[in-house]
Amino acid sequence: MGGRPTALGLRIAVDHIARRDPDGSARRRTARWVGGRLRSHLAQLPGLHWEFHIDETSSDLWMINGFVPPPPVSDAERTWARTNAATAY
Structure with a gap:
């Protein structure tokens, strides 16, 4: 933050892979959601x-x-979800 070390710090990296947020508004919503979950703990x-x-x-x-x-x-995605398995499509 100000260039000085903190006594107690935590850095968290999240990989969001299932979907991509389509725009800045959606990305901010995702960040607020993650921040809220983390903040509560x-x-x-x-x-x-x-x-x-x-x-x-x-x-x-x-x-x-x-x-x-x-x-x-897609139909293939629905099949994956229904069977809970990755398969060729």
Whole structure:
């Protein structure tokens, strides 16, 4: 923050891979949601300086059990959800 070390600090990295937020408003909403979840737990630790960041992974760089996930809202995605399994499509 000000260039001076903190006595008690925590840095959290979040990988957001299932979907991409479409715009700045959606990304801010996601960050507020994550921040709220963290705050409810971390605020109980007096003197803690905490921060987080969220990375959105390109679907081009994502596989599950060797399969590229199906496109959002597709029949293949519904099959994956229904069977709870990654399969070829």
